[in-house]
Structures are given as structure tokens and as C-alpha cells.
Amino acid sequence: MSTTRTVIFDAPGGPEVMKIVERPVGDPGPGEVRIRHHACGLNYIDIYQRAGVYPLALPHALGMEGAGVVEAVGAEVTHLAPGDRVAYAAAPPGAYCDLRVMNATQVCRLPESIDFRTGAAMMLQGLTVEYLFNRTVPLKAGDTVLFHAAAGGVGLIACQWARALGIRLIGTAGSDEKCALAREYGASEVINYEKEDFVTRVREMTDGRGVDVVMDSIGKATFEGSLDCLRPVGMMISYGNASGKVPPFDLGILGAKGCLQLTRPTIFMHIAQREKCQSMASHLFDMVESGKIKIHIGQTFALENVVQAHRAMEARSTTGSSVLTL
Template identity: 50%
Template sequence: MRAIRFDHTGGPEVLTLGEVPVPEPKAGEILVRNQAIGINFIDTYHRTGLYPVKLPSGIGMEGAGLVEAVGEGVTRFVPGDLAAYASGPIGAYAEFHVGAAERAVKLPAGVSAQVGAAVLLKGMTAEFLIRRCYPVQAGQTVLIHAAAGGVGQILVQWAKILGATVIATVGSDDKAARAKALGADHVILYRDQAVAAEVRKLTGGAGVPVVYDSVGAATFEGSLGALARRGMLVSYGNASGPAPAIEPGRLSRMGSLYLTRPTLFDYVATTAELDESAGALFGLIAAGKIEVEIGQTFPLDQARAAHEALESRATVGASLLIP
């Protein structure tokens, strides 16, 4: 099968297309013939070495397609099922992918492989952030960075479903229009406006109880400055580089703030948690309450171009590789 590999860390140029054997499912595993592959920032973290992996390595965590074969003892799937996965093992940028059956989910009727691959990792990330990491309540005002991105778009829509007022940050007028179309009440152009100052204006000086920040280094100080007393900064990504180290006393001096750096995999650690998270997500999609935008697709052999687009923030919504 064709698969994207890399044998040393670095920029998008380290990604190469090669031929490798089709894996065989072991006990408890399924083999999926990928129809679509999700592209996520975590893939760039593996490629650059920010999140170390054993080299040489495949790349990619998310995909969806038809179950081709099942290993011994698997009852959760049968061949022909449409399945999606987002929990590894690494190596989804390929025509086939093998993984634990208990870490994959069936796609319900009406959810295609492309939508499944575009939304599972991003959508479950949004679910745990907004329902469990910091449970947003009706009437609260929240700040969502990168609101036109894959996770950001879902966060905006989910926050509105919960009855929150949404302040969104984006990098361009086009992305501002997209965030507003999804329900954002206020949009800040972070390249032109001081985020913390704008948030204070919009909240009568109070700040917000929670900031969802996937950008990292470039937005960290503004995020802290936008928080209300006892507010929480949920730093869940590093699109501009890792957030800087912080001395704990600063959190005290700035209003007894909270800082957390969560990861999806600690919130879907069990199969029951995985199914509940995916079920909540697919329920809202099926009800027409969450729109999934597939902003761009790339052939498998253009994984390098896909990473270049993602890291330059030129993408909108979700990006897919098509085998």
C-alpha cells in the first residue's frame, strides 16, 4: 500500500510517499481501508519532534473508511462496517490502517467517511473542552481563539448551543465572516487588535471565565489578560509554537487564575468515554445543530502541501487527505 513516512524530524519536506506492506489485524484489532484521512495539528507536532515518536515512522492519527478485516475476538465491528478512528496508533496517512477495535467508532447513518474523518478528532476535542474540561453554562461569555479552524468552528457552534456568548478571534476578514456565520457574537482580528483589551471592552472590564486557546505562544499573554477573576485558560494547542513557561505566582497575582494543558486522549481514555464523546458529537451533527466544513482536500501524495497550508494558517475548517 502507499503510505506517508518520515525518518527524521523537520519541516513538511521530511514527508515522503512510499510503499509498505498492508498490515494484518491482530487479536482485538480492525483493518480499515481508508476513504478519507484527517489532517490535524498533532500531526505537525509529531513531524517536528515537539511530540517525540520512534523513527522511522508513519504519520497521522485520524481516518475513516470500510472495515476490511477484523482480528480474533473482535465483536464491535464486522467487515463492511463504516468506521472512524482518532486515537492512533500513528500511521493514518496510508491506504489502510490497523488499530484497536475498542478505539474506533461506527459512523451512524448519514455521516460519511469524509465527514467522519474531518470531525472525529476535532469534534471530540471540542466536546471534552466545552463539556468536561471547563463546562460552559448558559449566560457565560467565552473567548475562542482560531475560531475559523477545525476545532474552533465546532467550539463556536457548541458554545452557542449551550447558550453562551462567544467572542471569537481570527486572522482575516474572510475568517471573521465565517465565525459570525457560525454564531460568534463578537469577532476580534488578532493581528490588528489587542485581544485582552478588546475582551475587556466587550465585557465591561470583567473579562471572561474561560479562554480556549489552540494557538499557543502568540496568544498566551493575551489569553491570560482576558480572563476574569478565577478564570481558566485552557491551552490545548501550539499552532504558533508552545506556550511559554509561567511562574505559578503570576496566576495568583492576576486574579487566582487556573491554567490547564489538556489532551483529548486523557478524556477518551476508556471505550465508554470514547463512545459517549463521539455519540454526543454525532447526535448534534445528525440533528443539524453542528455544521462540519471540509475546507480543503489533498491527494495522499500531497501530504507535504497539506502541512504547509495548515501551518501557514491558510486553511479554513477541516482538511483531508484522500487516498
């Protein structure tokens, strides 16, 4: 039986609670595959899980996406074969490792033109943008979207996707350098929220009308302001909690602010079925292979430096996507 290095944590807490252990890895069962990772992605959801915001049964491994080569497939797996290059975003966590047996449903063949680091960096973030722009609310050329954290991994993909669709994207970020990066990747306008009030600036940029859609992964710190940026009957998409969970609020506020719409989607509902997941991944791969989307990998860490990686993400000193290499 093979063994693998795996990052686990025994109790919620800061980056220091993570440790690397050796674990046995057996053969895949029905509906499963065994994957030898070349790289795995780092995402803010990993921090939520490690810190206990999204509780897991402990001890637990971390990591929601990876890329590598299929070593073996179990019975009933028909879309993959040993030797296939693959990438995935999937639950439960466990991608921070060399070798893994997992359900094959969300594992997708990775085109030869996309390297493993890019594959590991793009799946969770890219599929998130795919459902935000194509499956959450009807968007069309000429629509205006406010996108928070526009220089992050999801944000830079969103900037490019918006440009490809002819959507006006107003991006926010926390420094002039990050704002410049978001603009380089396709944001129509940018707001440095450390220097300017984003609500005031959005109203100025839209001549007082407000935006059609807000895409907000920040949560508590931006939620009320995001609502104030919407036009009447606009859509608020709250899809993350980087600053903490949005506290309970009176639904009547939505009516008072202009009959606003609100949704809280998750990627894992969208990719739960194999056919839909594969379709979404194919769309994402097509966008990358066409050159419309370029995956910006701002940081690369070795697996043994995972604590340093999490500290960098929490300090908001990263840009674009981050990956662990194996």
C-alpha cells in the first residue's frame, strides 16, 4: 500500500494548527479514482474550514482542488482512465497531499495545453466565475457589475470573463497596485476601498443609477454597502465571507432599498452532478484555451510551506491564484 504526505489539523485555529502526516492510500472503490497530484490550489474556503467558520469533523485534511494524473480507477468510472491528466474542485476537503483516492464525479480531464499548476489554480475559482456569470442571474453585454476583491484569484478571472462578454465590471481592491492589476485584467473601472468610499464612487460612476448586480465574497464588512450600490430590483450575489458571516437582518430592508434581490449560491451545488460539472469545466477550459482567460498565479509554495501560504492569504498580501507544488 502506498503512503502520502497529507496536511491535516486536529482543532480549529490559526495556520499553526496545520501539520503534515504520512497516511496510507489504498485502491479506489466503486465510483472512485486515485490521483497523483502535481499541484493543488489554495483558496479562502480552506481558511474558513481551518478556522472553524465552516466546521469539519476533526481531525480533517484540507484542500478543495488539485491537478495531477490518474493512477487507478474503480468500478463504474467510465469518463476517466489510468494515465489521464485531470483537475478538479470537489468536496470533501483533502487535496493538500501527494496521492488521493476520491469520488470521480467532479474530476475532469485536463487539456494537454493547460499545465498542472494552472489546472490546480483555476478549478474552484474558475468554476465559481462560470456559475456567477452564466448560471446565477441572466447577464448580457452592457450590464454593470460591482465585483469586490477584483485582484484576487476569482476576481481576475471575473474581470476577464466580463470583458469577454461585454459586461462593465467595476472592481474594488485594497491598494493601488491591486487596482492596477484588476484593470490590466479587464476591469472597466476600479475603486481602492482604502482611499475611497466604494458606495459613493459607484453612485458617481453610474450617474446615481446603481449597478445591475453585485458579486460579493467579502461578507460582513461590505454587505450593507453593496446593497446601497444596486439599482432598483438589482441582484445581490453574496458568495463568500472573507470578513465574517453576514449577520441576520430584516428582509424588509430589501424592499425599502428598491425591491432588491438576494441570493447566496455555492459552487458545490452547481457541480454536484457529473454532467453539469463536466459541462462547466469544458466551458472554463475553452475560455482558457482561447486566450480569453489567463490564470494569474501570483504565489507558489511547496507543500511543506503550507503554514506560510495560509499566513500570506490571511494577510491579504497575495494576488491572483496561489498553489502548492508537490
